[in-house]
Amino acid sequence: MRLLRRAAALRTLATPNQEATMSTVQGKVTLLSAGPGDLDLLTLRAAKALAAADVLLVDDLANADIVTLAKHARVIRVGKRGGCKSTPQAFIQRLMQRYAKKGLHVVRVKGGDALLFGRAGEEIAALREAHIPVDIVNGVSSGFAAAAGLGISLTHRDHCQGVTFVTAHMQDHSQPDWAALAATGTTLAIYMGMSRIASLTAALLDALPANTPAAVVQNAGSHEERRLVTTLDRLADEALAAGLGSPAVILIGGAIGEAAEFAARTDDTRSLAHAA
Amino acid sequence: MRLLRRAAALRTLATPNQEATMSTVQGKVTLLSAGPGDLDLLTLRAAKALAAADVLLVDDLANADIVTLAKHARVIRVGKRGGCKSTPQAFIQRLMQRYAKKGLHVVRVKGGDALLFGRAGEEIAALREAHIPVDIVNGVSSGFAAAAGLGISLTHRDHCQGVTFVTAHMQDHSQPDWAALAATGTTLAIYMGMSRIASLTAALLDALPANTPAAVVQNAGSHEERRLVTTLDRLADEALAAGLGSPAVILIGGAIGEAAEFAARTDDTRSLAHAA
Incomplete structure (x- = not known):
C-alpha cells in the first residue's frame, strides 16, 4: 500500500x-x-x-x-x-x-x-x-567524535563543568566574544575555525594561560582522522606546520590535557597521530 | 577461534x-x-x-x-x-x-x-x-534529543553562535557561574538541574531578560518525553506545577523561541506536550 x-x-x-x-x-x-x-x-x-x-x-x-x-x-x-x-x-x-x-x-x-x-x-x-x-x-556531532579520537571526556569534572560548542564563522563575519567564552571555564569546541585559527588563538591568549591544553582534530570520526595535541600558544603554528585544515574541530581547555598524547608529550616531541 | x-x-x-x-x-x-x-x-x-x-x-x-x-x-x-x-x-x-x-x-x-x-x-x-x-x-546526548523534540536548532544563527552544555551538579556542590555563562550569548543546555531549578533560574534572571525563551524536556528522546516551553521568569514555577522532574534537560536562550509551542503560546495558554 x-x-x-x-x-x-x-x-x-x-x-x-x-x-x-x-x-x-x-x-x-x-x-x-x-x-x-x-x-x-x-x-x-x-x-x-x-x-x-x-x-x-x-x-x-x-x-x-x-x-x-x-x-x-x-x-x-x-x-x-x-x-x-x-x-x-x-x-x-x-x-x-x-x-x-x-x-x-x-x-x-x-x-x-x-x-x-x-x-x-x-x-x-x-x-x-x-x-x-x-x-x-539526531546524530553524533564532530566535537564528540574528536574527543573520542583523543580518548578524553569533554567535561572531565576535575577540569570543568561543561563544554561550549561555538562557530568561529559568524553570520555578520564578526568574531565571537572569546573573552566571554573563556570566562565560563568550560571546554571550548570550536567549529569552522581553521581559516582564522591564528586570530582566535591570539584572542583566547588574552584570557587563558599560554599552556592551556589545546587540540585540533581534522576529519574527526572518519578513517582520515588526524589529531594534533599541544598548548594554546603553539596551536596555530603547529596546525599550520602539520598542514591541518577544514573540516576540523579545535578543542581548548583543561580537559584536553587528559589526552594520552598530551601526557606523553615533551617540549621536543609533538604528537600528530593518524587514526589506526 | x-x-x-x-x-x-x-x-x-x-x-x-x-x-x-x-x-x-x-x-x-x-x-x-x-x-x-x-x-x-x-x-x-x-x-x-x-x-x-x-x-x-x-x-x-x-x-x-x-x-x-x-x-x-x-x-x-x-x-x-x-x-x-x-x-x-x-x-x-x-x-x-x-x-x-x-x-x-x-x-x-x-x-x-x-x-x-x-x-x-x-x-x-x-x-x-x-x-x-x-x-x-559516541552517541546522541539528551540535549540534542531535547532540541529535536522541540523541533528547533540549538544554534539558530539569528539568535546565537553556539550552545553551552553545563551541569548544575558540581563536584564541590557549588553553583556554576551563571552570569559568565549568560554573558556568552550561547544557548544554555543545563543537565542535572531539576533539583535546583528555582535557584538557577533566579541566578540567570540577574543576567538575562525575564522573557528569555526557556524549556524543560524530561526523558528527551524516549517515548515518555514531556516538554514545557515558556519564559525564564516562569520556568521554575511552571515546571513544578507540571510535575516535571529528572532526568531532564533545561534549555534557555533565544533559539528556544523558535519552538512551535513557544510561537503558539499566549499569556493564557501554556504548552505541556507529551510526545506522540
Whole structure:
C-alpha cells in the first residue's frame, strides 16, 4: 500500500496534479544527522529513514557513501561544492518543498548533528511555514567524535563543568566574544575555525594561560582522522606546520590535557597521530 | 577461534591463571554511549559492540532494554539504583578491570554520549593506568534529543553562535557561574538541574531578560518525553506545577523561541506536550 502510494506520488513528478496528490499522500521532510564521518556512527533510526527515503539531498560535509544506504532514493547532491549557484540555501529549501509537496519522503542529510551549526533552524522555519511536516533524526556531532579520537571526556569534572560548542564563522563575519567564552571555564569546541585559527588563538591568549591544553582534530570520526595535541600558544603554528585544515574541530581547555598524547608529550616531541 | 578464546577466558573466571590468559587473550573495555532513550537512537557501531560484548555494565540512565541487544553478555546493572554500596564509581571501575584482565570484552553502557557528564574521564584514566585498552563509541546526548523534540536548532544563527552544555551538579556542590555563562550569548543546555531549578533560574534572571525563551524536556528522546516551553521568569514555577522532574534537560536562550509551542503560546495558554 505504501509502495503504491509512493509510486503514485512519483508519477505526479512528471504529470503534476497537486490537489489530488495532497489529498491522498502526505509528503514530509526528515532532517537527518549523518554523524561525523564513518557510516557506522549513524543511528539505527537514521539508517531506517535512509532506507525509506524517496529523495535524498546530501550535504558536502556528510560521507558521500551514505547514498548506499538509500537504495530507492533519487540522490541530489547539494551544497557549495555541488554546483549550485550563489544561493544554495534558498535552492535547497525550494527543492525540499517541491518534492515534499508531491507526497514524497525527502531526507535532507547533514553532517554531524543537524541541530548544531547546520542552518536547520532556517530550514525548519521555512518548512513549517509551508505546512510540511518535519522529522528530525539526531546524530553524533564532530566535537564528540574528536574527543573520542583523543580518548578524553569533554567535561572531565576535575577540569570543568561543561563544554561550549561555538562557530568561529559568524553570520555578520564578526568574531565571537572569546573573552566571554573563556570566562565560563568550560571546554571550548570550536567549529569552522581553521581559516582564522591564528586570530582566535591570539584572542583566547588574552584570557587563558599560554599552556592551556589545546587540540585540533581534522576529519574527526572518519578513517582520515588526524589529531594534533599541544598548548594554546603553539596551536596555530603547529596546525599550520602539520598542514591541518577544514573540516576540523579545535578543542581548548583543561580537559584536553587528559589526552594520552598530551601526557606523553615533551617540549621536543609533538604528537600528530593518524587514526589506526 | 574467537569463541574458543572467549570460552577459555570465561573459564579463567573460575580457575584463574592470569599469566596464561594475559599472554593469549587481550581484554578491553568499550565505553558505549546508549543515547537518550529509544534504542533506535543508538549508533550502528554501538549495536555491533553490544552484540560482541562478553560483559555488560549498565548505567541507571540507559534504557534498560538495551540488554536485548547484547545476547551473549553477562549483564551487571550498576549505579546508585543498582544496589551498590556508597562507592559505586570505584566498584564499577574494579569490575571493568577485573573482567577485562580476564581477556573479556567489557562494554560499559552510559546514557547519552559517554563523553559528556558521564565520569568517563575518570574511568579512562583508571583503565589507562591499568594498561587496559579502551574504545569509545559516541552517541546522541539528551540535549540534542531535547532540541529535536522541540523541533528547533540549538544554534539558530539569528539568535546565537553556539550552545553551552553545563551541569548544575558540581563536584564541590557549588553553583556554576551563571552570569559568565549568560554573558556568552550561547544557548544554555543545563543537565542535572531539576533539583535546583528555582535557584538557577533566579541566578540567570540577574543576567538575562525575564522573557528569555526557556524549556524543560524530561526523558528527551524516549517515548515518555514531556516538554514545557515558556519564559525564564516562569520556568521554575511552571515546571513544578507540571510535575516535571529528572532526568531532564533545561534549555534557555533565544533559539528556544523558535519552538512551535513557544510561537503558539499566549499569556493564557501554556504548552505541556507529551510526545506522540
